[in-house]
Amino acid sequence: MSTTTQARPRPPVGGRGMPGMGMPVEKPKNFGPSAKRLAARLHPERVALAVVVLLCVASVAFAVAGPKVLGHATDIIFGGVLARMRDVPGAGIDFSALAGVLTWVLGLYLASSLFGWVQGRLLNDVVQRVVYRLREDVEAKLHRLPLRYFDRQPRGELLSRVTNDIDNISTTLQQTLSQLLTSLLTVVGVVVMMLTISPLLALIALAVIPLSVVVTGVIGKRAQKKFVAQWRQTGALNAHIEEAFTGHQLVTVFGRQRESEAEFRRRNDELFESAHGAQFISGLIMPAMMFLSNLSYVVVAVVGGLRITSGTMTLGEVQAFIQYSRQFTQPLTQVASMANLMQSGVASAERVFELLDAEEQEPDPREAAVAAQRRGRVEFEHVSFSYREDQPLIEDLSLVAEPGQTVAIVGPTGAGKTTLVNLILRFYELDGGRITLDGVDVRSMRREDLRSQVGMVLQDTWLFGGTIRDNIAYGRPEATEEEILAAARATFVDPFVRSLPDGYDTVIDEEGTNVSAGQKQLLTIARAFLASPSLLILDEATSSVDTRTESLVQHAMAALRSSRTSFVIAHRLSTIRDADLILVMEEGRIVEQGTHDQLLEREGAYRRLYNAQFAAATS
Template identity: 50%
Template sequence: MSKKKHGGPMGGGPMVVTEKAKDFKGTMKKLMEYLKPYRIAMILVFILAIGSTAFSIVGPKLLGKATTEIFNGLMSKVSSSGNGSIDFGYIGKIAIGLVALYIVSTILSFIQGFVMSGIAQKVSYNLRKEISKKINRMPLKYFDKTTHGEVLSRITNDVDTVNTTLNQSLSQIITSVTMLIGVIVMMLSISWEMTLGSVLILPIAMGLIMLVVKKSQKYFMDQQEYLGHVNGNVEETFSGHNIMKAFNREEETIEEFNKLNETLYKSAWKSQFLSGMMMPIMTFIGNLGYVLVTILGGWLAVLGKITVGDIVAFTQYIRTFMQPISQAGQIANVLQSTAAAAERVFEFLDEEEEVDDVTEGVNPKDVEGAVEFKDVHFGYNEDKIIINDFSAKIKPGQRVAIVGPTGAGKTTIVKLLMRFYELNGGSIEIDGHNIKDFTRDNLRELFGMVLQDTWLYNGSIKENIRYGRLDATDEEIIEAAKLAHVDHFVRALPHGYDMELNEEASNISQGQKQLLTIARAILADPKILILDEATSSVDTRTEVLIQKAMDNLMKGRTSFVIAHRLSTIRDADLILVMKDGDIIEQGNHEELLKANGFYADLYNSQFEKEEVS
């Protein structure tokens, strides 16, 4: 089960407060950096948008000419007692020209959408790829305080939001700007007086838009933030579904989800409501424009300054003129949501990484496996040290057992050995080299791990074993399986080594999963081996098989064995007894029993309990 930020019956802790301080300009600037490689395509989109918009803008002017021709013809008939005529040939040419213009505009718009979709998908692809790489470079301490659902939300919801904006809003921005400029030019060509009257409504429109955008910004950020919390809650609940059912925590879980869902609902409702206000506001302003144009146009027509067709065309341009302004308001809201999503992505990408102290470092092939801990100090929080003055020296090929009560720091020691966390003091050396003298890749190449919590993925048994060494042949996989005492049961399964494990690998037993992880470690052929509670959750018979498999695995390797069952580590060359982060005793099994100290008490109490039971 992962830890949670949002708290509740599955995790505990207070609810996270949404951050208010957001860098909109900085975030959008970073986003534009991802568009730089596609500059040529963006220029093409811009040209296509201009072409598409220009062809569509000319339409009302031509339509106005046709209207004027019809009006003049009718008026001529009235004034000349029916002798006037309408030039239908001229009108037909205009109609053909209009159809051609709109067809060309549609084709250019289609190509523009196709190119822009490609750009948006490529940017999203690059963002997801960077996040995937980033996850592998981040220290484990980040995931100790962040739920899996929140990380997934950044890869899915946040990147999808960015993708949608680039695909739709960016094209709309280009089209809207082009249309606004083009419409103003066409309106000026008809009447500067009417154009001036129309432009006067712009400050009102922009003022209302900015007011709505300012109010909605916070709610869009809240919406994106709590969407991550809801995802984290759902992921965590279903990953521990059996535990939740076993403890009858359905009602508490639903209550916790409802709280998060309610918070998401409130922020989403407010953001969408404010966003939805744009259209009514712009419709109202547009209607004001129609009234102004009708009155002013009628007056100018009476004066003979413009024709009836010009009024019709100008009315169409007013409608078109209000469209990009209305879109600008909607786009402004979408950009706020995008900035919130992009900022969450960039925050993740800017998180502290594991940095190697060397570029090449010690060659892992030259390592024999000697390990030394020198006055190691460590705490997951710097103000709370849990490992104090830990010192131990292990020779190559030795089998080392680490024992002690729960919370003594046994597992922490092996995490430090693999440099999952940085030391607060002291050093760890392998063959006399500080572990910082290795790159992390080279350091971890030395180790093989078999943990209590087995990890197998959705795939065939063969591929799960091959995870230990991706270039291994099928023959090497089968040989590793035989050494791990797993071959016999695999061949008894449907499809054998090609059997597919489900997502939780629940279609095989816990013991079988453990044996498969041992086979994977054998295939990896590491110099140093770590076995952490590898037999703690299996039956006695399976434990014997696992013990035999581990014996095969540990031959000729420096091995660290962590076990609560002290009977499993009697054959260790060195036993380190830990208590409260310190080594209080060390020696082999016989030596520690003779010392009659803490280890002897631990060992004897285990058998006393067995006798009582």
């Protein structure tokens, strides 16, 4: 075995706490490209959207026709009143004609409402399916991302993108698509009706459009930057909160509550400023549009009155036109008022698209290799690896773990012990050399096939919300009750579980607060036992177990390791005395290897570790 390694740098982030808090944020995409990409996700729903458009056209058409028909009713009333004032014989209001017109108006508005309701219901289904697929894409993407990506992303920030930002996209699509479609069609319909009544008044009303576009564009451009900052700072605040809550005990023990509160206030203030600025700036659109709308309304009313007195228009036509002018400016105002929501939704879409565009891990080979027989032989052949290109960690490392052999890896914290087993599992890709499992290069295997042969027990225990039975069977859901009980007995889980009121049906919360740290560790060991892998990786697996239980678990592990290759990472040297091979690592290098007795006789690094540990234990 040849080993030439250099000092191990720390990975980009630590295993605990919140990594990457100070990392630079990439410049977000422009509004246009992101909005187009978000709209492209509606393409699978094009048939349903076509039906939505047709229903919306029908609804708007009936609604737009209403004022003109209602204008005839006004003319009937005005004509009848005017004829009576002139004492025309038999003159008066034609109530029969008036009733017919009003019936038509009622029917038009009822039909418009019905089509609008159906269109809204169908569009809601479309939006929910689009967001459903987006969540699926994000979930699938997370499984294709390399571990390096998660090393560089604060958990709170990542969770904010997966939850808050997607929810914001859903809200934006739900509230804007229907209103935007209805508003645009209403504008088109109203313009057509206004032109048929009076081209002159139509030109006066249309003059507000370029002014509206300019106002919306200027204000919206300023608001977009604020919304991007708002959602970025929302993610940063969530990251800090997640970190503070996860490490609440440490924050309290070390008296860092004031510093944590100060950091929270700083990030909360930043979020307040960006959110306040975004809402304030975008909120200017609505008053500006209302001012332009009212200005247009006054001009139309004055000119319309003059045309009535000149006899070129009837009162009903002017009334209908005024209604249309209000209907014309109202959808423009609604579109403008939706600008802040659209800006916010696109800002969230940018953040989600950044996640979807992140570089993925190397894909599994199409024709995956499979070992002829699962024996658990692991070989490192001239392996090189580094977390950073400019800081090599492992160079030209070679070693062999024979089937059934127990290989213990010891050394001070940061020596690179966990890195070796992470490379076996392909959590990180090699820079050079190769690792084989039963003669097959792990890079030529599917990750699922590779990891299905490995059972892993970590120092950091992790239990899932569910029963104790579910947690033991997590790695092998098809296991029978007898197999679960056998694994529990082998790992000494059975005695303490039977002392619980609900036994194996005891529900464990996600944090595992209703069982002790040692009991959680035993449950994770039982989980690995039940999976029955050909290769075991035990990373400080007994660190949270008391001395008496540790002795029992060591006997169980010895029986389990008899037919399996095992890599044991340990700080407590008493747990690896019986290992077939002990590797001693310092600063990323394997400085010694041999059995426990051989290494003690050499009086080298292992002997120093051993003496330091047991001298500390007896002092």
